[in-house]
Amino acid sequence: MIEVEGLTKRYGDVTAVADVSFTCAPGTVTGFLGPNGAGKSTTMRMICGLTPPTEGSATVKGVPYRRIANPGRHVGVLLDAGAQHAGRTGRETLRLTAQILGVDPARADRMLEVVGLPAKAARRRVGGYSLGMRQRLGIAQALMGDPSVLILDEPANGLDPEGIYWMRTLLRDFAGRGGTVLLSSHLLREVEAVADRFVVIAGGRIAAQGAKEELLSRHGGTRVRGEDPGALGAALTGAGLAFRTAGDGAFLVDADAGAVGRAAARAGVVLLELRQADGGGLEELFLSLTAAAAPSAPAGATGKAEEAVR
Numbered sequence: 001m002i003e004v005e006g007l008t009k010r011y012g013d014v015t016a017v018a019d020v021s022f023t024c025a026p027g028t029v030t031g032f033l034g035p036n037g038a039g040k041s042t043t044m045r046m047i048c049g050l051t052p053p054t055e056g057s058a059t060v061k062g063v064p065y066r067r068i069a070n071p072g073r074h075v076g077v078l079l080d081a082g083a084q085h086a087g088r089t090g091r092e093t094l095r096l097t098a099q100i101l102g103v104d105p106a107r108a109d110r111m112l113e114v115v116g117l118p119a120k121a122a123r124r125r126v127g128g129y130s131l132g133m134r135q136r137l138g139i140a141q142a143l144m145g146d147p148s149v150l151i152l153d154e155p156a157n158g159l160d161p162e163g164i165y166w167m168r169t170l171l172r173d174f175a176g177r178g179g180t181v182l183l184s185s186h187l188l189r190e191v192e193a194v195a196d197r198f199v200v201i202a203g204g205r206i207a208a209q210g211a212k213e214e215l216l217s218r219h220g221g222t223r224v225r226g227e228d229p230g231a232l233g234a235a236l237t238g239a240g241l242a243f244r245t246a247g248d249g250a251f252l253v254d255a256d257a258g259a260v261g262r263a264a265a266r267a268g269v270v271l272l273e274l275r276q277a278d279g280g281g282l283e284e285l286f287l288s289l290t291a292a293a294a295p296s297a298p299a300g301a302t303g304k305a306e307e308a309v310r
């Protein structure tokens with residue numbers, strides 16, 4: 001269980017995180033989403049006791065992280081895969097972690113296997129690793145203490161499609177065995193596939209949170225495409241229905257399919273598509289929430305989100 005209550009972090013005039021509260025329950029994967037500079041890393045660092053909050057508190061398994069005895073046996077943390085010692089081999093890195101945590105050093109080889117780092121790669125110095133290999137090693141390191149909670153900042157960064165699929169399976173299995181996972185990402189599709197719950201943050205504030213299905217249905221609306229988009233737009237406006245363009249000639253309407261279909265029928269517009277907007281649901285949700293919640297987000301924030309969507 002991770003409990004975050006009113007976390008706030010100010011750096012001088014900059015409020016990096018403002019009054020953020022959420023809970024991650026055992027047996028679930030929580031996707032922590034937000035554009036660059038939204039405050040994800042700062043929040044995770046506060047949860048892990050690396051950055052002192054200006055206000056608020058965070059506990060892991062009911063205790064502030066810094067008060068957990070031998071925290072690596074309870075909480076696996078990957079905040080910065082680039083922070084590993086470049087001069088050590090992957091295997092040395094894990095064996096050292098085993099020593100620090102007081103676990104069987106043989107677990108290092110098992111974890112290397114779990115994360116798909118072959119023996120040859122494990123004998124190479126970390127300085128020569130690709131980002132994806134560092135991420136795999138970082139995940140192996142987080143798993144060394146056999147924790148029941150995982151806190152991972154952008155773990156999919158640098159992973160190839162096979163690696164992303166592997167990580168998704170690993171995290172689902174971990175949660176399936178009762179583990180708690182908090183994972184940040186702007187790889188929206190990846191989070192959509194792995195998470196049960198979302199916490200969306202923008203401009204340091206929570207923009208939305210809840211179960212995946214609930215958020216997608218609340219923000220999904222109806223997707224509709226007409227033979228004559230102009231006439232369909234006029235029909236929707238005439239019926240007082242709010243909508244936005246989906247980019248491929250379709251509209252996303254904040255109403256159920258019945259209301260949209262009736263509006264089109266009244267105007268005599270031929271429909272080519274009418275369904276619940278679920279396909280790109282999370283991307284739509286993410287972009288609309290972060291755009292609405294972060295008018296003062298740093299330049300490039302939205303750009304990064306859009307880039308990730310592509």
Ligand SMILES: Nc1ncnc2c1ncn2[C@@H]1O[C@H](COP(=O)(O)OP(=O)(O)OP(=O)(O)O)[C@@H](O)[C@H]1O
Pocket residue numbers: 011014015016017034035036037038039040041042043298
């Ligand atoms: N040590 C610091 N001093 C001053 N400002 C900081 C510091 N750390 C973070 N910030 C600011 O706090 C805000 C949130 O940053 P943070 O790194 O938490 O965002 P993020 O969501 O993790 O972004 P990214 O996806 O780019 O990693 C940013 O505006 C950042 O510039």
